[in-house]
Amino acid sequence: MSNKKLFGLYLHVPYCKAKCRYCDFYSAPGARGVPQAYVDALLRELAKNTRRPDTVYFGGGTPALLSPAQVEMLLRACDPLPGAEITLEANPDVVTQETLNGFRAAGVTRISFGVQSADDTQLRRLGRTHTAAGASAALAMAQKAGFAEICGDIMLALSYYSNAEFDATLALLKNGGCTHISAYLLKIEPGTAFAKYPPDGLPTPDEAADFYLYAVRRLEQEGYRQYEISNFARPGHEGRHNLLYWNCCDYLGLGPAAHSCLDALRSYWPGDVQGFIAGTVQPQPEGDCTAEDFLLMQLRLRTGLNLPQYAARGGQLTAAQRAFMRQCVAHGYAVWQDDTFALTPEGLVVQNAILEELI
Incomplete structure (x- = not known):
């Protein structure tokens, strides 16, 4: 078992209550939670891993649709190193005080909420299923559950956007105890609902750039230092898992559409949830991690x-x-x-x- 190099585990949980209009990530309907058959498939693949991770990241989809018992089961199989960073993504409207307490007790150290905006009209336009008040309540519950690492996402340059909307969203996250904020520009991706029906009132590219630079300045003013193109953190609270990607370290991704890079070799799982559950699909090679890839990743970082x-x-x-x-x-x-x-x-x-x- 090798612990000489940093190593991360990414577990893709594709299930969602609803598909956001801008989202191009691989997902599947999951209003009733995550099927145990899917968790069993992840456990089957984790059993093949021989390295203890420094970080574990539950991404999605909506990983908070997992039950605390399922998270505990998966983390036991991951066998992370002492002091490992364990992140779980969540939508504000799928968590309760009970589930957040359970996630924390299971070993999750870092909870990440897709807040996006403090404007309810904007949230509806995006296809989000929570409200600003719901996001504020979820952040408060995360603090009560004992999470010292709380993350929030902000989308910039949305329809009819303004600096005031950004300031309101930043205030919501700051007041909610966020130690880390991801702020990124809306991008209309092929195959999304927004690609088929583009929203009105989008800013021009120059206006979007101005919103981005305003966000960088305001986040810095509030103590969130930019360390990557879209990521800002209070000093010492940078996301360790994503830094593995940007520094071209080893990581193993499990689940449909998950990617891996091990010993400079890249691979990916086909986007087939039923095939993954049945064990009829396998990771596909994607090429080498080259010096060019290193350049691309490193120039995302402020370092x-x-x-x-x-x-x-x-x-x-x-x-x-x-x-x-x-x-x-x-x-x-x-x-x-x-x-x-x-x-x-x-x-x-x-x-x-x-x-x-x-x-």
Whole structure:
């Protein structure tokens, strides 16, 4: 059993009460909870794992549809290391004081709520099934359950958006005890309800960029330091599991549409929940984790790309790339810090364009 390298486990729980209009994640109807047959399938696959994880992440879907007993069963099978970060995603309207107490007792250390907005009209437009008052109540219950790590999501640049809506949502999360906030721009993904019926009142790309930069400033003012393009935390409360992804460490994903990267080899499970339960589908190879992947991931982080580490993975910058990077610095899109090239918030706004030039 190897504990020499950081290792994370991701358990995908695809069940949802309802499909949000912007969501393109793999999901399945789950108003009555998570079938025990699905939990048994996860247990079957966990039994094949020989490494103890530093982090465990229950993602979805809506993992809070699991019962506390099911979470306890799965965590026992995960056998995390002492002090491991154990995260569970939740929708505010599917938790109760009893279930939150149960999740905490089962070993969950970090609860993450998809709040998105403090405006009820906006929530209905998004297809969310909770209200702002319900989100506030869920955060209060999480604090009462003893969670020291509480996370909240904010969506930016929504229909008819304003800085005032962002401020109200930030206040709701801050007052609810959030130590970590994810703030990200709405993206209309193919195959979603929003792709078929685009919402009215969406901001222009320039307006969306202004909302993003406003959010970065306000979050910093309230003590949430940006450490990744969409993630902000009080110092010491950064998400350890997602940092494994961005630092190209090892992680094993289980469940339909879950991805893994082990020893620099990527794989994924087909999006087939019934096939996963039956054991008739298996992970498919997805290619190597390359130096280019490392560059892409590291430039999501405010700490940036360390060139000696990039070189150790086989990466080599051309003269044209270095010249372009110097231009980014000159225009305020990036900074050099010793041997590290890091994007500023203004650079993160146009990250895709920068990466297209660099790759």
